[in-house]
Amino acid sequence: MKHTKFSGQAEYQSVKDVETYLLKGVEEEQQRSLLKQAIQCADSIQDEPTHLPSSVDIAFILKKLGVEPQTLIAALLTDPRFDERLSLLDIEDQFTPSVAALTKQVNWLNTFKEPELVEHNIPDQAEALRRMLLATVNDVRAVLVRLVYRVQRLRMLGTEPRHVQYAIARETLDIYTPLANRLGIGELKWEMEDLAFRYLEPEQYNAIAKSMDVNRTHREAIIDGFVDTLQDLFAERNIEARCYGRAKHLYSIWKKMQRKNQECHELSDLLAVRVVVDSVEDCYQVLGLVHGLWRHLPEEFDDYIANTKENGYQSIHTAIHGPEQQVIEVQIRTKSMQQFAEYGVAAHWRYKEGSSQDQAMENTIEALRSLLEHPVADEQLLEQLKPDYLNDRVYVLTPKGEVVDLPPQATALDFAYFVHSEVGHHCIGATIDGQRVPLSYPLKSGERIEILTDPNSTPKLSWLSYKNRYFTTSRTAASVRSWLNNHYKDTDTAQLITSELVTGVGNREIIVSSCCQPKLGERIVGVYQSDTSVVVHSAECPNADKSKHEQPVLELEWGEKTNTIRQTIHIKAFDRQGLLQDLSTLMSQAQVNILQINSVTDTDDQSVSMDLLIEIGTEDELQHLFRRIEFIPNVFEASVGGE
Structure with a gap:
């Protein structure tokens, strides 16, 4: 019996290893006996080849989530290789009716075909989602097994054809991770997101992974010192707390890069610490100590204890300027909140009936039930599962009226590379609803865009400008840099x-x-x-x-090596504070080099005359610059020097 995880490390080598691990903590004799019997059944088919996840693999992951024995038994009996040899009647006779019922639910979910590589597979996705919602309201454990099945499927995707990897990864982010999030199972959600990201955007995945390795030792030293300071502080005040550095997930880093329009190395909040305490009172005491010692960022503060999330998640989030002025994200929560944050409904049976976590699960399932009780179109059903999705996308129209969705702040150049890399390589501009716009134009939902191309045009070095923001998506960045590096x-x-x-x-x-x-x-x-x-x-x-x-x-x-124009421009304005700064900012935005400034102020009428020696690309750019200067407050004249 062999098993290889995503990490490449075998978790078990024999049926004895499986028994030892899965039986750990199971005290009731009948449960132990039935679980042993299910393990033997699963072991009997392990030598038969399959490219799909083994039920033993799934049981191992479920055990880590802390599920009860009945779920483990049902998971072990849902291997597709049992289809012809173990009927539901057999399961009911050899095990129990409740195990058979749960196995039936899981098999019903497993019979749905894997996604095909199509751009919009909404009907099939909606049907798969409806099945899982129905299973959730009937017995949430069936969906839990299915989510774990998807995790293991993603772990095994490395040897699959590229189109299979892409299709499964896309469906994972469309359906499985939002559902795991609704059910509060962070442990599964984060792994599915990172694995799906690995196959959807392999270049970005590898780039972020490498970027995170840079200065890792220095970051770890900062976190270790910060944690030691916190632990000493807590000890002085007799607060029982476990404090440790927390790894940032690559997918969440990528989403933050897109949201903030920044590269990985530009993000200031890649350091994270979690503090786990005994009580809610301790949470707020820790928060007071942290804010008392370090300056915090008000915009990064969230109290999910006082304002519990819809899926039951509770924690205090804050961010502070820590050692070396590094921004450190701090999460503060109790032990039960920590367990619920990782396992969500998977930890349901660990709590006493009527507890806050137990009620949170009931609220979650009730919210999912409402999606079924009010029939909607397929597209709307998928979007309702992801309430924040629509707010995080830009929808534009092609010249033929087809809808294309892009990340927020996507530009005309991003759209060009979305159409095809060759379109991006040869684009020279775009039109929005018939009006010419630059390639750096940020798109807005509802606009109709057409890309203008020239077969003799190629990517420009200036597209790499961080100031002009020609692009925001990783796909465009990779394509532009690849072309330029090859060139x-x-x-x-x-x-x-x-x-x-x-x-x-x-x-x-x-x-x-x-x-x-x-x-x-x-x-x-x-x-x-x-x-x-x-x-x-x-x-x-x-x-x-x-x-x-x-x-x-x-x-x-x-930039580009071009023949530039040197020109003295004369500016007259009523003097005010910040005038020179506004002019300098404008020149920087227009990529104009200021070589020399001479300024004379007339104290009688509070006017100022300036001569600026500048370096600019073309005569057209110079005339455009004059028009922009005249829009600066207090400027009443801009002309070529000497006129």
């Missing part, structure tokens, strides 16, 4: 930078840092030197830390 693969990166393929440094000499050798597409910064040169570093390079330099450190952008 410039025979050119030394130092050549690219010293050829002034970065913007924001004016006419200063550019030197490539020898310590980090920034790569094409990386976020880069420039450190001013006393000789007026600028040294270009990767933004992640320790030597680029502002605290290590007396000279300014500025954000740089990858």
Whole structure:
């Protein structure tokens, strides 16, 4: 009997291993006897080949969730290889009617066909969801077994064809993880999300995993020190607490990257700590101690103890500026809240009847029952399971009227790459409802978009600009960077930078840092030197830390090598506080280099005259810049210098 988990480590080698593990903690003799019998049945078919999850694998996961013996017995008897040899009547005779009834429910769910690789498989998804909702209101344990089955199916997907991986992963995020979330089973939800993410977005999955490995030792040292400080603090006040660092899930990091329009290394809240205490009173005492010692972020505070989530989840969430000014997320909860957060309805039978967790499960099942009692269209049923989904998407129309859904803040360039990578590579602009817009235009739901292409056009280095935000999706980022890296693969990166393929440094000499050798597409910064040169570093390079330099450190952008125009522009305005800052911000947004500023203020009429020597791309850009300058408050004239 062999078993290989997603991690590649065998959990058991023999039927004796299985018995020892599954029988642990089972005291009642009849239950032990029936469970042994079910284990022997499952062992009898283990040598028959199958690409689907074994019922023993499923029982092992269920045992970790702490389910009672009857669920383990039913799970062991639901292996598809039993179909021709173990009828429900046999199960009723050899085990019990209740086991047979639960096995029937699970088999009914298992008979639904696996998803096919189609863009919108709504009818089949809705039918699968209706079956699981019906099973939930009849006996929630059947759905629990089915969710565990899906976890194990995802663990085994590595050897499947790519189209199978994609279809199962897509259905998992559409149906299974929202249902696991509704039932409060965080342990299963998080693993399904990460595994599905691995197959839906393999490049992003690997990129985030590698990014999290960078500086891992430093992050762990910060968390260890923070935890030690908390434990000492709790000991002084006689608070019994278990405090530990908590790993962030890759899928949740990816969602946060999309929501905040940031790369992984830009996120400030990748550090997390959980504090588990004995009572609700201790939760609030711990919160007071944490907020008393460190400055917290008010926008990140949530009290789910006072305002329990719909699925019964309870905890206090806060975030503070901890050691080295690192943002640390802190979750505070009791032991029972922690158990419920991980196992949800799977832990139902651990609680006394009438407990808050027991009532939370009843409320959850009642809410799911209401989805069945009020018939709706297939699409609406799927969306009702995910109440926040619609608020987190942008729906636009193609020229043919087809609906395309994209992440929030998706741009016209994101849409181009959604259509096809070749469309993205050759796009030059877009029209929204017939009006021309730039590729960085953020899309809004209901708009009709058409991509304009030119076969001679190719991706631009300037698309990598963090300021202009040409794209927000990982798919676009990967496609653009891949094309540019292939295009410039025979050119030394130092050549690219010293050829002034970065913007924001004016006419200063550019030197490539020898310590980090920034790569094409990386976020880069420039450190001013006393000789007026600028040294270009990767933004992640320790030597680029502002605290290590007396000279300014500025954000740089990858740009294009073009023939630029140097021009003096003359600006007249009524003087006010912040005028120069507004002008500088505008120039930065327009990617205009300011080489020199001369300013004279007339104290009699409080006016100011400025001459700015700038570097700009084209005459058209210069005329557009004039129009934008005149919209700045207090500016009443902008012209070419000397006029």
